[in-house]
Amino acid sequence: MKRVVILGSTGSIGRQALDVIRKLPGKFKVVGLAAGKNWHLLARQVREFRPDAAVLEREQELYNLRRELASDRPPDLAWGRSGLENLARLPQADIVLVAVAGALGIYPTIAAINAGKDVALANKETLVAAGHLVMELVARNKTALLPVDSEHSAIWQCLNGQERRAVEKVILTASGGPFRNFSKEEMENVTVDMALAHPNWQMGNKITIDSATLMNKGLEIIEAKWLFGVSYAQIEVVIHPQSIIHSAVEFLDGSIIAQMGLPDMRLPIQYALTYPERMPGCCSRLKLTCLQGLTFDAPDTDRFPSLKLAFEAGKTGGTMPAVLNAANEVAVDSFLKRRISFRAIPYIVGKVMEKHLTVKQPGLEEIMEADCWARKTGVALIKTLVTI
Amino acid sequence: MKRVVILGSTGSIGRQALDVIRKLPGKFKVVGLAAGKNWHLLARQVREFRPDAAVLEREQELYNLRRELASDRPPDLAWGRSGLENLARLPQADIVLVAVAGALGIYPTIAAINAGKDVALANKETLVAAGHLVMELVARNKTALLPVDSEHSAIWQCLNGQERRAVEKVILTASGGPFRNFSKEEMENVTVDMALAHPNWQMGNKITIDSATLMNKGLEIIEAKWLFGVSYAQIEVVIHPQSIIHSAVEFLDGSIIAQMGLPDMRLPIQYALTYPERMPGCCSRLKLTCLQGLTFDAPDTDRFPSLKLAFEAGKTGGTMPAVLNAANEVAVDSFLKRRISFRAIPYIVGKVMEKHLTVKQPGLEEIMEADCWARKTGVALIKTLVTI
Numbered sequence: 001m002k003r004v005v006i007l008g009s010t011g012s013i014g015r016q017a018l019d020v021i022r023k024l025p026g027k028f029k030v031v032g033l034a035a036g037k038n039w040h041l042l043a044r045q046v047r048e049f050r051p052d053a054a055v056l057e058r059e060q061e062l063y064n065l066r067r068e069l070a071s072d073r074p075p076d077l078a079w080g081r082s083g084l085e086n087l088a089r090l091p092q093a094d095i096v097l098v099a100v101a102g103a104l105g106i107y108p109t110i111a112a113i114n115a116g117k118d119v120a121l122a123n124k125e126t127l128v129a130a131g132h133l134v135m136e137l138v139a140r141n142k143t144a145l146l147p148v149d150s151e152h153s154a155i156w157q158c159l160n161g162q163e164r165r166a167v168e169k170v171i172l173t174a175s176g177g178p179f180r181n182f183s184k185e186e187m188e189n190v191t192v193d194m195a196l197a198h199p200n201w202q203m204g205n206k207i208t209i210d211s212a213t214l215m216n217k218g219l220e221i222i223e224a225k226w227l228f229g230v231s232y233a234q235i236e237v238v239i240h241p242q243s244i245i246h247s248a249v250e251f252l253d254g255s256i257i258a259q260m261g262l263p264d265m266r267l268p269i270q271y272a273l274t275y276p277e278r279m280p281g282c283c284s285r286l287k288l289t290c291l292q293g294l295t296f297d298a299p300d301t302d303r304f305p306s307l308k309l310a311f312e313a314g315k316t317g318g319t320m321p322a323v324l325n326a327a328n329e330v331a332v333d334s335f336l337k338r339r340i341s342f343r344a345i346p347y348i349v350g351k352v353m354e355k356h357l358t359v360k361q362p363g364l365e366e367i368m369e370a371d372c373w374a375r376k377t378g379v380a381l382i383k384t385l386v387t388i
Numbered sequence: 389m390k391r392v393v394i395l396g397s398t399g400s401i402g403r404q405a406l407d408v409i410r411k412l413p414g415k416f417k418v419v420g421l422a423a424g425k426n427w428h429l430l431a432r433q434v435r436e437f438r439p440d441a442a443v444l445e446r447e448q449e450l451y452n453l454r455r456e457l458a459s460d461r462p463p464d465l466a467w468g469r470s471g472l473e474n475l476a477r478l479p480q481a482d483i484v485l486v487a488v489a490g491a492l493g494i495y496p497t498i499a500a501i502n503a504g505k506d507v508a509l510a511n512k513e514t515l516v517a518a519g520h521l522v523m524e525l526v527a528r529n530k531t532a533l534l535p536v537d538s539e540h541s542a543i544w545q546c547l548n549g550q551e552r553r554a555v556e557k558v559i560l561t562a563s564g565g566p567f568r569n570f571s572k573e574e575m576e577n578v579t580v581d582m583a584l585a586h587p588n589w590q591m592g593n594k595i596t597i598d599s600a601t602l603m604n605k606g607l608e609i610i611e612a613k614w615l616f617g618v619s620y621a622q623i624e625v626v627i628h629p630q631s632i633i634h635s636a637v638e639f640l641d642g643s644i645i646a647q648m649g650l651p652d653m654r655l656p657i658q659y660a661l662t663y664p665e666r667m668p669g670c671c672s673r674l675k676l677t678c679l680q681g682l683t684f685d686a687p688d689t690d691r692f693p694s695l696k697l698a699f700e701a702g703k704t705g706g707t708m709p710a711v712l713n714a715a716n717e718v719a720v721d722s723f724l725k726r727r728i729s730f731r732a733i734p735y736i737v738g739k740v741m742e743k744h745l746t747v748k749q750p751g752l753e754e755i756m757e758a759d760c761w762a763r764k765t766g767v768a769l770i771k772t773l774v775t776i
């Protein structure tokens with residue numbers, strides 16, 4: 001029985017992780033749950049899974065949770081970053097699923113690694129902004145960093161039992177999003193609703209927009225670089241609109257190993273939690289003969305400049321990937337608030353990157369400063385756009 | 389440096405194996421070569437690769453070879469089944485590639501396994517007819533049986549580093565051959581030339597016809613059962629006309645791992661020879677973005693009854709798979725000689741199977757008797773068809 005902590009249990013990944021756990025009775029014990037503000041759902045999860053500890057982002061929601069659970073035997077309750085970090089270090093935990101969104105996910109990830117926990121990582125910012133620091137800690141603490149993203153899980157599955165030095169390249173597939181076939185002109189008039197209608201995956205708003213700009217794939221490139229120890233020249237992005245091949249690895253003999261399945265996040269979540277075992281799960285099954293045909297295209301970085309920006313930020317390294325991510329976050333937020341156009345998102349990211357003076361080999365503090373600077377710079381830039 | 393014996397060096401697989409070895413200088417030493425009647429080519433191969441021993445099928449061609457090589461320092465020369473078996477046991481050999489065609493390939497395969505050699509197996513009859521015996525010997529001698537067939541190599545690559553008990557099923561892909569979209573009526577009028585025009589693979593005549601009837605896939609089902617220790621219920625055949633996904637494995641969590649590449653036999657040959665390593669090879673590379681689209685269909689056992697016959701023979705077990713194979717061989721031979729129709733091939737195989745009294749748990753001698761009986765019965769049946 002694996003003892004699991006889930007950070008971000010009320011979000012999309014967290015809820016699906018609990019679904020996986022629910023459907024594998026006797027395999028897992030949930031020992032800790034952390035959420036943001038959704039104390040209602042967290043209360044229900046606490047009643048169902050009976051963790052030893054639960055954490056919320058702020059004191060006011062924790063107060064509500066405490067009152068809600070008063071009649072039960074409540075778990076240890078805490079709030080804020082220190083609560084989150086303590087939960088990540090919970091002595092009785094074997095594995096910590098980090099599914100909190102945003103740059104703050106870096107802190108509990110580092111806490112869990114330093115406490116020798118295996119980490120199932122669903123937080124993108126951790127490796128994008130601080131890959132060099134995190135991978136060093138993973139090596140030093142001899143823990144496992146298990147990818148949860150479907151693409152990275154696919155690559156990880158394809159690398160199973162293969163020599164790392166035999167890897168020629170990793171092939172990250174991308175659905176291409178809803179604007180895959182849009183012309184440059186059509187992309188001028190993209191609305192928020194159009195961008196939120198992802199063809200294959202049900203996800204949160206931010207990541208759905210990132211899918212539409214291909215920034216999502218850009219961030220995954222940087223994550224893949226750290227997770228699999230490859231160079232950027234060894235990473236290829238291929239547009240695969242059906243999202244059936246979740247990613248692949250090409251070996252130096254020319255053999256390509258690919259991982260396939262229906263687009264269902266519970267599969268990579270389950271694999272990260274049950275690794276190194278596989279278990280009969282709750283995922284819907286792919287039947288090859290039901291497919292309409294699988295196609296592959298090269299990405300167009302002219303229409304999707306975010307992908308190029310991500311490669312550039314990754315190759316520059318230092319604080320630049322953190323800046324890419326932070327600038328993108330504020331730009332997407334403004335787009336979702338209908339303050340800027342879809343095409344302005346990569347424009348803002350590129351402009352913020354241009355202004356940034358990269359710090360080489362930054363520590364965590366410098367990364368967080370760069371993140372903060374990029375947000376401010378991005379917001380200022382957006383204001384100039386909006387007032388024009 | 390691996391020391392290699394190649395049985396069947398002048399055939400399609402043998403020549404491609406030597407091409408692989410030629411392009412990986414310093415990695416292999418060819419210590420033995422065996423061919424059928426093509427002493428001309430064998431002489432050239434001996435001059436190039438300088439093996440310690442060479443074997444031909446018959447004394448008369450060996451005489452020619454001996455004379456041809458007289459001016460050189462010739463290798464040890466021998467002929468016939470005993471020559472082949474001795475070569476398979478060659479003390480200095482590490483690995484024996486069995487690429488001789490026909491049921492006789494069983495003998496040197498067994499000789500090599502009993503001598504503790506790793507065997508790269510390209511001879512279909514060995515596992516089809518004698519799978520239960522061969523797998524027992526492999527286990528007893530703790531040798532490795534390495535598949536060379538592109539489909540089995542694909543499955544084997546997909547199983548790398550995975551727990552065997554996590555396998556839900558193996559998915560064997562089939563191009564479907566040139567008559568994939570033919571109606572039953574159109575298949576009545578199939579000619580030898582039409583059947584020999586395989587859309588994707590360049591192979592020998594017998595195997596090309598087997599591809600067109602899907603008997604090739606039928607034989608592979610039986611081989612897969614033995615190679616991967618799965619039940620027939622765990623084997624699925626999927627028609628994939630582009631021959632890019634060479635086969636796949638579905639795991640019990642629903643994840644499918646597939647192996648992809650251009651149709652080039654040198655890739656699986658090389659992987660069997662270099663295993664467990666991968667090496668930069670001579671194979672042309674697949675570029676996903678150059679593909680026109682990958683499609684998948686369920687096989688139609690009504691138009692392709694050979695596939696159903698093979699499943700039946702496999703499930704019946706005992707001497708029945710040997711009978712299936714032998715009856716198919718004489719039927720295909722008669723078709724190639726334009727004596728029977730394309731549709732008569734599975735008809736004959738089915739009729740011979742109907743007449744057969746299966747011997748359960750047969751020894752090698754009983755298998756060979758069943759093979760012999762099936763050939764005679766098949767030939768007699770063909771005569772009645774031809775005279776009608």
